[in-house]
Amino acid sequence: MLPRIEIVLPAWIDAFVDFERSYPSAEDRMRLAIDLSRENILRETGGPFGGAVFEAETGRLVSVGVNLVVPLNNSALHGEIVALMMAQARLQSYSLGGAALPAHELVTSCDPCAMCLGASLWAGVKRVVCGANRDDAGEIMFDEGPVFPESYEYLIERGIEVVHGVLRNEAREVLRMYAHRSGTIYNG
């Protein structure tokens, strides 16, 4: 009677992502997020955005996410939200910032939209690392919503570090590839 919602990553991710290797640098981590965003286009399993959650110190990969809005008919399933949900499901914790846990970070192939920026705050990550920026998303007509400089300040004041522009050009190239292939651009 009441709908049930099931969120499952595309099947290709299991073979595509190496959960055993280490991701020491911000660039290593971002390259995974960008590779996910690109592969999600090539496999036609969603929008051009990828994300991942890591243990900040060790670089251990905890979870990944890709945009699944269109295939799962769910406008909340941006790459960041999916990665954060998957991390919490894996750790069986509604916070990635619990006292018993190591610090976690969200790495995303593009600056978060208003929804995902808010979700990062509630998820308990200590750092958000971004690739392409709001203008790069806007260039292919993706709206990031009501995100202002004060929005990032709000996170920073609560102890969340924000890093922009890691491998920006590579991340932007993926967005441009998506537009070139006439992928669905959806803003609500």
Added chain:
Amino acid sequence: MLPRIEIVLPAWIDAFVDFERSYPSAEDRMRLAIDLSRENILRETGGPFGGAVFEAETGRLVSVGVNLVVPLNNSALHGEIVALMMAQARLQSYSLGGAALPAHELVTSCDPCAMCLGASLWAGVKRVVCGANRDDAGEIMFDEGPVFPESYEYLIERGIEVVHGVLRNEAREVLRMYAHRSGTIYNG
């Protein structure tokens, strides 16, 4: 290997919510959202927030949501997000604003946080109706995140009507009851 996420409403909702009756006024609709927020506390199935999606003109109830953050270990599952996801699952559409659909509205027992405000934009609703406000949530230590007057203006400029303070006192009473019972206050 990869986690699967399943989102299911608490079992009591099936008997509690009448999907057949009509909800003509904003107050009728808000009373349902508030009743859900209160019952979610009494049944101990999550936080003190409820929401529902309606067809704006007819008052037909499409979906309901309650805060499920703690029981489902998922910090994105605010009442609004759950209601919006359930509506999209029921209609099998990633937008509630499609040309073939009637206008939809989100009714929430409390002003949306930054994440849920953004989610409302992407969900395709044409109106957001709120009960308690940010200060009422803050009174019991719930943070609404980086929501500014400009955030609401952003929605309004995109054709989304926002109505605040419907049955505010009733909605606030539920928040106070939750604090009085020492419910979990989680902000990430």
